[in-house]
Amino acid sequence: MLRDVAERAGVSLSTVSRVLTGRTPVSKSLRARVESAVAELGYRPNAAAQTLVSGRRRTVAVLARNTLRYGYAATLQGIEEAARASGFVVTIGVVESEDPEAMKSAVDLVLSQPLAGAIVVEFDALGVATLDALPESLPVVAAAGARRKVGSRPHAFLDDETGGREATEYLLGLGHRTVHHVAIPATRARSGRSWGWRAAMKAAGIEPPKVIQASYDPDSGYDAGQRLARDLSVTAVLCGNDELAIGVMRALAEAGRRVPEDVSVVGFDDQPFARMWTPPLTTVSQDFVGLGQRTFRLLAEWTATGRKPRSTSASPRLVVRSSTAAPPA
């Protein structure tokens, strides 16, 4: 408690507070005396009391569907790094279900804290719903994939539409007649990367084949791979993420189709295992950690200036490895 420090240092309570907050000039000797008392007592200010009286908030909430999956976890890490560097604490709130009751209770739980603001990881439809469930009074920013129609809240984007387009163009450039697509769940009808794939196909004058809708997991990629393996005309597959890609490759391998000799496979995200795969996986590398950092900075700017910041965007880049090649003759 402040009072103990004041006693120990032989000064008044107000003086200690003034030294600690640093808003008032204080002599060097006094500062030293107070600081040593703080150190001796191991005093830590009570954030609840500080927040209550000053309204200063040093906590940001991260709301996400998941914290384990690579993209989410890496974004969270970026947010945490940036927040810690600025002296903010981050609390996490996992939103598991779109059911309004469950959503409300998850949101209420984190909002019961005094928050400087909230960050929503808007990689899926649940993220959009979460954004809607948050009060307008709170500064809220979002981390998202490709720029699409979104609400009025600032976003940090990671433009996977461009990534999807480039990967598709690359495959077509190798001579493939068409590129099949195994899609992850999306914020809207289609994820950015799916739009990019579609756009590249249309631009090349090719009618996009039917999308194979999958979840995020290798198993689901495996199922998709089994279907693709049956169709011998398939020579190139763009997968919505790396985990799907490895599932697809496993199914292809089991069906006796070689990668990349018979079929080229491209992943998305560049997870750490991708370059160790057999064969090393061609994939679109996305800087999720950087996305998290940018997102936090958006929020920090907002709370510091009081003005809603402009959204920012960054692009992923294609990393060519050995899971892609020209189609068989």
Next chain:
Amino acid sequence: MLRDVAERAGVSLSTVSRVLTGRTPVSKSLRARVESAVAELGYRPNAAAQTLVSGRRRTVAVLARNTLRYGYAATLQGIEEAARASGFVVTIGVVESEDPEAMKSAVDLVLSQPLAGAIVVEFDALGVATLDALPESLPVVAAAGARRKVGSRPHAFLDDETGGREATEYLLGLGHRTVHHVAIPATRARSGRSWGWRAAMKAAGIEPPKVIQASYDPDSGYDAGQRLARDLSVTAVLCGNDELAIGVMRALAEAGRRVPEDVSVVGFDDQPFARMWTPPLTTVSQDFVGLGQRTFRLLAEWTATGRKPRSTSASPRLVVRSSTAAPPA
């Protein structure tokens, strides 16, 4: 604010508080009236004020070196799930460096919040140091690998020593003369799984070969794999985790050594990609999510009863897939 709700419902402030805290009997009609006022106003209690006056804390801090790596992220997920189910919020504090200054500032940041308690993910030496940096006055529990000499704080263990032993016994049982080991960094001199490997070797009367020390990453496994590939007497390798295993396998493949025909490789953790590997990876499956849940429950029990709970332990299990076989004749 409470006062607004009271006005809206036409009752006194104390009554609203009584309804909300539920410690005092209140008539149904009044309760309904207050609750509808709460709903109309979208009132959320101010946790800072509640904590300040009642001392009730609903936040637990998770201190970890990392939140992205599989084991850490999965443990965090388990903690979050269990905490949310009990109405607790979790804040994360990444501790990046053992440097006392940096450690203190990271710890101080999260401890400035009013906490019900803290959970340390003690998978590495940094976790041990973090545990030491936490005040005795706070309820602190830890999630850890195999049971070793630890301080007086309750632990939830995931007994990787048993896992390491079983994996090694399995390899020896296949007829391998010896089992090499690529080790992850450890809490102490050796991780539990390394001890288990060593114990199984000694029990079989085999002098354990020199451990190849690695980090956590595929790259580091790749380096280890290159060294192992040079020694043609190597027929079995136990890796400290799955990422190391895939690095080892890539290096072996590049050196022309087949898995499992020439060399058997076993991983650790059973990450989602492990069963999709080529060949599907034999590994020791660890329930990190369950570990996180158990750890939180330890803390919840402590804060509820006021008595320090007893540590708990669970064992991983070996999952045999196709990366292991009898040694070449």
Next chain:
DNA sequence: CTGATTTCTGACCAACGTTTGCAGAACCAG
């Protein structure tokens, strides 16, 4: 139906640990 008892409600207040504004005292330099 009355009176006694129990249950519910309102008003008021202290407390939690800080920040911050105010008025003034002590000190120093010029």
Next chain:
DNA sequence: CTGGTTCTGCAAACGTTGGTCAGAAATCAG
């Protein structure tokens, strides 16, 4: 002596909880 620093104590405020006390309403026994 004046003016500027630096420091002091005092007190209000933040939004709750939870205690006390008194009165109103409901319930019950007879």
